[in-house]
Amino acid sequence: MSWRLDVENVAGIRRGSATLEPGLNAVRASNWQGKSSFLAAIATALGTASPLTEGASEGRVSLSTDEREYAVELTRDGGRVRTTGEPYLSDEVDRVCADLFAFLGEENEVRRAVREDDDLEPLLTRPLDFEDIDAKIAEARRERDRVDEALSEAEDAAERLPTLVSRVSGLEAEVDELEAELEASADAAGDDETREALSDARAERSRVQSRIERLESTAERVREQLEANREELDGLDVGDDEELERELDEAKRELRQQKRDIELLRGVYDANRRVVAEGRTELLTDVTHGLVDDELACWVCGAETDASSVTERLDELAEKIERRTAAAEASRERVEGLTERVETHEKRRQRERELRTDVRELRERRSDLERRLGDARERDDELAERIDDLRERIESDSEQVTDIESDLKYAKARLDDAKSELESSESEAEKLESLRSQRQSLTEEITRLRRRKQEVKKETRDAFDASIREIVPLFETGFESARLTSEFELVVARDGREASLDALSEGEVELLGLATALAGYEAFDVADRVPVMLVDRLGGIADENLGRLTEYLSGTATYLVMTAYPEHGAVEGRDIDPSDWSVVSDSAAAKGAE
Template sequence: MAQESKPVAQVDVRNIGGIDEASVTLPEGVSILTGRNATNRTSFLQALMAGLGSRQSSLKGDAEKGEVTLVLDDETYTRTLQRRGDSVSFDGDPYLDDPELADLFAFLLENNEARQAVARGDDLREIIMRPIDIDSIEAEIRECKREREELESEIEKLDSLERDLSDLETDRREKVESLEAAREELESVNDELDELDTGIEESQTRKQELENAFQRVRDARSKLDNIEFDLETERSTLSELKAEREELHETIENAEKPDENADRLAGRIDELRGRKRSLDDDINELGSVINFNEDLIDGSGIEIYEGTPSDDPTDALNADGQTVCWTCGSEVGTDQIEATLDRLRELRSDKLDERSEIRAKIQELTDQQSSIREAEREIERAQERLTAVETEIESTESRIADLEDQIESKQEEIEELEQDAESIDVEGYDESIKLHREANEIELRIERFKDEIEEIDDEIDKREAAIERREELKSEREELASRLTELRTRVDRIEETAVEEFNEHMETVLEILEYENLDRIWIERRETEVREGRRKVTRTRFELHIVRSSSDGTAYEDTVDHLSESEREVTGLVFALAGYLVHDVYETVPFVLLDSLEAIDSDRIARVVDYFRTHADYLVTALLPEDANALPEEYAYTESID
């Protein structure tokens, strides 16, 4: 709720409800529209609702077009109503793009759903939760769970890396020890070679020739060793790829084939959504018709008859209980209109029930569609990966065959080089070639140890760097867990808050209004099992309790049906106020509109208005003069709307 002072709101109306033309200024705070019945107070409230974005307004019976202009905070908002055959279209640039919250919890006229839900014993929980996008919350929950699973998998890998780190360090120490031993062994062999070479009497040229021959052998053996290492790596890769291929085949074969087609479900969902939109329009239209006719019967509606109207609105009814039909101009019995109204109310109630059922069905089909598409995506990902693995296997097998050919060729080359070395005639050759071969093998081992130690060092560095990220990943996982908890409990929190708000405000209001033998009205939040389609699910229900006291002071539980009209109206208003506060409607629209409070006595109306005024920047209410007299003089009063 805004705390800063708000400027006045200017509302200009033409051809809405029973209004030809009207211009009303609404200052911040409480504005009272006072007057007898048939003075267009309700029509003005409906016009203001239209300017704020609602569709629950009616076009004047003899007009083809109506319009509302609202000037607020130096901004101008417009709404036009245009008759098109049997319906009325809405256009313009109103204050709200989506009026659902305001229609439910701020525009509290007689036909307001939140007020009527209490009187009819409707599902109060459905009214409170209607503005919540459950589909969006559940989609976000699924995304959070997917991200959490990925993080947990990565953290598990890092935990495994840390466990293996000590094994790597042990392996490194053993390789270093082996390297040092090989170097000592090489040094010993080289010493023997030096002694042998000293004793060999030959020309420097033949010695160099012998050394060069041995060097060519060493080089060839070194290359052979590298090729064999590459071959071992490729064979290991091939083994892993084949194991993955088997897993992918098993995943695809074991995947459950969906019973339904996701696209077919999408078509059914679209049909249901179209039906729901149609029901929304029907419910709004029925609400307007019901409200219009109720106003007509009680004398507060528009004046359809020709001639000069009497000051007494009851003159619209003749002595035989007849009134003028607003559609055809003929006289019909009031009881006939009441009967029609009952049928319209019943029809609207049926459509509300059907809309609830359609919502549940849409939710069920949307969940089913999401499950099917996720299963299809998993199979598709497995098939794509299988194709990639098959390609990698072919490439790896090709590289293995090429490496095997290289090894065979290199082995032949080494045999030829050794034969060349053996053909060199040098005294002491046999012992020398034996030592050179031994030195060559030791040097290869040394190079292999160096490479392995370098690989281990790189692996240790990578693992240590990765392990450092583990705390960051754990922090992200905790944030996701908190987000999941928040999403999972958001609906619960809204329900709990709605119940708390209602119970708290109801207790306060009952204390203020001082109803006799009415001790408490409160909502209990209960879990019940209901059937949705072919499955049973747990749903929350708001159960309304009424506690009274008998003349001897004994408390007993009563029902809504036994509430007086005044008590029922107050309960409906407080329930709407709970929704208004739970959904922070004051942040969406700065107005609260009240109408049809005649069932409440004047003194209590004054207390209700005083209680509600603290929750909105602008509180606009329509009252009869005798009820308005009980309110403070500092409120703004408008006595005539043309």
């Protein structure tokens, strides 16, 4: 299970080697010793990075596992770095998932978006962009159409089986009877060619009539399905969603304005409350200390007032902030409700499009069946006329023998056709359960693909909620809860109120960034895709909390690799010592000594 990496000219490492073992691997050293560069080398071996050392023309990372070896070569080509070789991760979706949710360095996009309060939704759903869901749905629909056609034929065959078995039995009895009659007949007369032509015509007409029966059965089923789809389409109330979308846009604008107002009011309140609470009003205005109260001039408008009036005004401002916060929460709930209504309306529109497509295809199929049925009936009429003509041409003196021979040949031909059709129908009917199972699987796959994005978003929110429920008590954070909204907005609550990320400590923001990335890690089953998790540059988290973090991440990935300083005693695992590596800082130190 050991992984060995050999690194040459990657990031800040000139040359170095190390072995990863399952569990926590701590790259422990002071600054400029290659800790972060080693994590960049791992990412290069897995196929998500290409940090060629500055000034080097070539670099290389080789990864040896128990199963095989991988190697990635880096070559400077003008102003860019070209990558060749075979990385550990060959699938693009796996690489995207690794970069977003498993390689959690300081420049991880999810961590950075949380720090900068940027939009999280494009990042947390990015792997879906590489899954090409629409193309997969189209392919599954084409395959289901093929299965539907085969299933229709199998159902027709199963319905015909009892009739065919009875027909074969009857024809066998008829052939036995005709052979007995012919054997008893002493005379034979008539034109052999004419009799053969009559038998051929009768045999062909039998096949045509069987075809007419099959086409009529299939056409009836298509008509029933078409009628059912039309009824569902007529009963589907889609309506106009423009007003609903306008209402949702207006609700979102209102919510954004409320958030800006609250943030503005809270800034005014916090600054003034701190001045009053710390008794530092003389920093802003002249204060006259009295026996009952302090008199002062308002530092905003200059009007004469006293400390009690200022405190009362601040309390009124706090109440106003609470009212606006409650109104913002109501607006947020309204936005989420309207979002759900818009999504429900879109599902109905999608179903309407599907039904219209199905109706169009069924109409085309019905027209084709009616055309083929008309051709078959026309051929049946032609054969009936031909049979009548052939009968009239047979001489009267050999009519009896001719009829027997003709009937016998006709009966044998019909028997052969019936047996062949029975055998074919039995073969088709045997496929019925398999085809039904295939169709069910394809339908479920299409449904799963259509719901994929919503399910991933829900799984991401659920995973984030679960992480927060563990993180808050484990790390004793200053906020009591956090959640991701349906639009992946990060909402944090402290002291019963929504708190701005700016009001949190650096360590708390870093914990939220990690929790958000780990939510994507769970939603996209990254543990099954990528066996390594990289964690780097957690300077805002105290030493004791780093120990808790390593315990929290333990077991998340097969190989957990973290950077640590020598003084980080709480990070306990297998240490990787970079002291034997040749790093860029060594060259810089040597030049300084000269």
